[in-house]
Amino acid sequence: MASLKQLCKKPELFSKGHRACAGCGESLAVRQVLLAADQPIVTVMPTGCLEIFSSIYPHSAWQVPMIHTAFETSASTASGVETAYRFHKKMGRMKEDVKFIAFGGDGGTYDIGFQALSGAVERRHKFLYVCTDNEGYMNTGIQRSSATPMGAHTTTSPAGTKIPGKKQHRKDIMEIMIAHDLAYAGQTTVALWNDLVTKVQKALAADGPTFLNVLVPCPLGWQYPGDRTIEVSRLAADTCFWPVYEFDNGRYKINHLPKEKLAVEEFLKPQGRFRHLFTHPEGKDVIAEIQRHIDAKWALLQKKAEVLG
Amino acid sequence: MILAKTGNEAMAYAMKQINPDVVAAYPITPSTEIVQIFSNYVHDGLVDTEFVAVESEHSAMAACIGSAASGCRTMTATASQGLALMHEMLFIAGGLRLPIVVPIASRSLSSPLNIHADHSDSLASRDSGWMQFFCETVEEGYDSLIMAVKMAEKCSLPAIVSIDGFILSHCMERIEALDEQKVRDWLGPYKPNWNLLDLDRPILVGPATLQDYYYEFKRSQIEGMRTALPKVQEVMADFEKTFGRGYGVLEEYRCEDAEAVALLMGSASGDMRQAVDRLREQGGKVGMVKLRVFRPLPHELLRKTLTRFKTVAVLDRADSVNSFVGPLYNEVAASLYGAENQPELLSYVFGLGGKEFSPDDAARILEGALAGRKDETVTYVGVR
Numbered sequence: 001m002a003s004l005k006q007l008c009k010k011p012e013l014f015s016k017g018h019r020a021c022a023g024c025g026e027s028l029a030v031r032q033v034l035l036a037a038d039q040p041i042v043t044v045m046p047t048g049c050l051e052i053f054s055s056i057y058p059h060s061a062w063q064v065p066m067i068h069t070a071f072e073t074s075a076s077t078a079s080g081v082e083t084a085y086r087f088h089k090k091m092g093r094m095k096e097d098v099k100f101i102a103f104g105g106d107g108g109t110y111d112i113g114f115q116a117l118s119g120a121v122e123r124r125h126k127f128l129y130v131c132t133d134n135e136g137y138m139n140t141g142i143q144r145s146s147a148t149p150m151g152a153h154t155t156t157s158p159a160g161t162k163i164p165g166k167k168q169h170r171k172d173i174m175e176i177m178i179a180h181d182l183a184y185a186g187q188t189t190v191a192l193w194n195d196l197v198t199k200v201q202k203a204l205a206a207d208g209p210t211f212l213n214v215l216v217p218c219p220l221g222w223q224y225p226g227d228r229t230i231e232v233s234r235l236a237a238d239t240c241f242w243p244v245y246e247f248d249n250g251r252y253k254i255n256h257l258p259k260e261k262l263a264v265e266e267f268l269k270p271q272g273r274f275r276h277l278f279t280h281p282e283g284k285d286v287i288a289e290i291q292r293h294i295d296a297k298w299a300l301l302q303k304k305a306e307v308l309g
Numbered sequence: 310m311i312l313a314k315t316g317n318e319a320m321a322y323a324m325k326q327i328n329p330d331v332v333a334a335y336p337i338t339p340s341t342e343i344v345q346i347f348s349n350y351v352h353d354g355l356v357d358t359e360f361v362a363v364e365s366e367h368s369a370m371a372a373c374i375g376s377a378a379s380g381c382r383t384m385t386a387t388a389s390q391g392l393a394l395m396h397e398m399l400f401i402a403g404g405l406r407l408p409i410v411v412p413i414a415s416r417s418l419s420s421p422l423n424i425h426a427d428h429s430d431s432l433a434s435r436d437s438g439w440m441q442f443f444c445e446t447v448e449e450g451y452d453s454l455i456m457a458v459k460m461a462e463k464c465s466l467p468a469i470v471s472i473d474g475f476i477l478s479h480c481m482e483r484i485e486a487l488d489e490q491k492v493r494d495w496l497g498p499y500k501p502n503w504n505l506l507d508l509d510r511p512i513l514v515g516p517a518t519l520q521d522y523y524y525e526f527k528r529s530q531i532e533g534m535r536t537a538l539p540k541v542q543e544v545m546a547d548f549e550k551t552f553g554r555g556y557g558v559l560e561e562y563r564c565e566d567a568e569a570v571a572l573l574m575g576s577a578s579g580d581m582r583q584a585v586d587r588l589r590e591q592g593g594k595v596g597m598v599k600l601r602v603f604r605p606l607p608h609e610l611l612r613k614t615l616t617r618f619k620t621v622a623v624l625d626r627a628d629s630v631n632s633f634v635g636p637l638y639n640e641v642a643a644s645l646y647g648a649e650n651q652p653e654l655l656s657y658v659f660g661l662g663g664k665e666f667s668p669d670d671a672a673r674i675l676e677g678a679l680a681g682r683k684d685e686t687v688t689y690v691g692v693r
């Protein structure tokens with residue numbers, strides 16, 4: 001648990017002046033993650049929005065060491081950096097204890113960088129991987145990823161007259177990562193800053209590789225006004241569209257229990273990317289299927305928390 | 310110490326003596342053994358290296374970049390499809406000026422799949438900002454790998470050292486191994502220009518650059534390669550002084566009064582050497598120019614050397630599939646453009662996918678060159 005008072009006193013490691021869109025959820029997440037860390041940290045990021053808005057030469061928003069190599073290489077680059085660190089430590093060339101944080105968009109994590117992530121985690125490199133999940137390839141202009149939810153309009157799963165947006169459900173990356181026998185994995189979203197900060201601290205304290213999946217609303221891609229990012233983020237949690245939970249040493253715990261589990265329409269309505277679902281002839285069925293999927297996943301998660309809590 | 314070693318064993322042995330800080334690698338025929346043998350050294354505690362058995366060559370090079378950027382002397386080994394899979398990352402290592410060193414057992418590229426020697430893999434990476442060295446023998450491979458570490462660090466450029474797949478990688482030859490301590494002393498510790506893990510001086514490695522700065526970064530990288538040759542030569546001279554084995558950027562064999570010479574890279578130079586001897590016995594004024602350093606391209610030296618001859622047969626162990634000539638020919642021709650006393654240039658493509666190339670084939674090329682034959686743009690040697 002962190003207090004806002006304490007966090008406010010900490011130096012900003014992700015400085016203002018970067019070029020993210022107004023209301024960018026990803027930039028908020030990165031700032032909160034860096035604020036959470038109490039130790040020296042070294043960071044890695046892939047190609048994507050984050051890299052573009054934080055590192056256009058000769059400017060940099062990073063007050064901590066940062067390396068970017070390519071799009072699918074956040075985890076593999078982190079493998080090399082962390083290995084170098086272990087070498088320096090072994091040879092007595094470095095004294096400080098350093099923590100490593102690798103970021104990745106959902107494209108860089110669920111899709112093109114997935115193999116590298118799975119490999120790095122299997123090899124037990126000690127780093128925290130933070131997926132800033134905005135449910136699409138935003139940097140290249142909002143294309144579908146395997147994190148894009150069913151029904152969403154993206155530029156490669158457009159809301160057409162025949163096909164109303166993305167046809168498939170998202171990939172359950174949390175369960176896939178948990179299946180790698182992680183000591184800690186957590187899912188949260190930017191509205192829940194305290195939960196996010198706590199999860200980062202738990203993950204950094206855990207032994208071995210750890211994983212965080214952070215839902216970061218994207219005003220441009222999700223089509224809502226930039227001042228509603230936190231609200232949309234909260235609606236994702238309160239509809240259980242985005243379950244906020246953790247897997248801590250074999251135990252599942254739900255960290256955010258909505259007072260009243262809202263219907264998914266509450267989350268869909270403010271976003272232009274789902275607008276067509278309310279007019280398209282098949283839209284009703286799609287919304288019903290999204291709700292069914294949410295309910296099934298939520299029930300399963302509750303079971304897990306009950307049995308493995 | 311005299312040892313009998315295959316090319317792969319010798320490359321792994323060189324790596325043991327180099328004792329790199331980090332190795333991240335993935336197996337592929339015909340270079341697999343380098344990685345296998347080296348992991349034995351790691352597990353038997355004969356090196357200090359942290360070894361990472363990554364899940365792909367793409368990740369191997371990404372991890373190498375991460376490690377080298379974090380102040381570690383870093384190596385991997387690969388070939389063919391592996392180098393092709395690294396392709397994207399090769400440019401990033403080059404652009405970041407990281408002195409990663411990679412022995413490769415050169416092999417053709419699919420399709421069709423083939424595991425045998427040619428230079429398609431490294432030559433397809435020729436514009437990625439890596440130095441490239443080609444070797445004729447196992448011992449030359451061994452020496453070149455050790456030298457490459459020093460060259461790479463001196464020039465802040467990554468380096469590939471090629472031995473031909475199977476022909477050298479799996480062929481046992483006699484090598485005179487250098488004294489391990491002497492090798493380590495000669496190399497000294499790696500002193501990086503900058504280090505991601507320097508917490509007192511946080512840096513951002515690999516920024517985005519737009520129209521305003523990208524070209525300047527690239528121009529500076531280009532300058533790094535442009536000024537590399539004298540540094541490469543210095544290291545060769547230093548190696549010779551220390552270990553008594555000398556290498557040039559290119560090697561002339563019986564070229565003194567030659568009228569026609571063959572220019573080539575890699576193990577086929579051995580066949581060409583025999584062919585030169587044979588023709589010389591019959592009074593043929595022929596010779597061989599073996600090119601050891603392909604990147605940086607020693608264009609001035611090529612020009613100075615090749616303008617002494619009437620005819621130069623350029624042998625490419627790869628083809629550019631450009632409806633014209635092979636990659637080496639292209640670069641040799643460009644080096645000679647505008648020179649006085651231009652030799653006649655003949656283009657030969659040979660040995661793709663390990664196709665047998667014999668001293669007889671080499672002799673026929675020299676005979677053709679002597680006769681000034683030029684009946685086709687390119688002669689595809691030995692193809693059915």
Ligand SMILES: Cc1ncc(C[n+]2csc(CCOP(=O)(O)OP(=O)(O)O)c2C)c(N)n1
Binds near residue numbers: 071
């Ligand atoms: C190998 C490769 N393929 C494609 C691209 C183009 N590209 C750059 S960023 C990006 C999408 C990034 O999406 P994501 O990882 O979700 O991050 P976001 O920009 O949404 O934060 C793509 C497709 C690339 N840079 N490299």
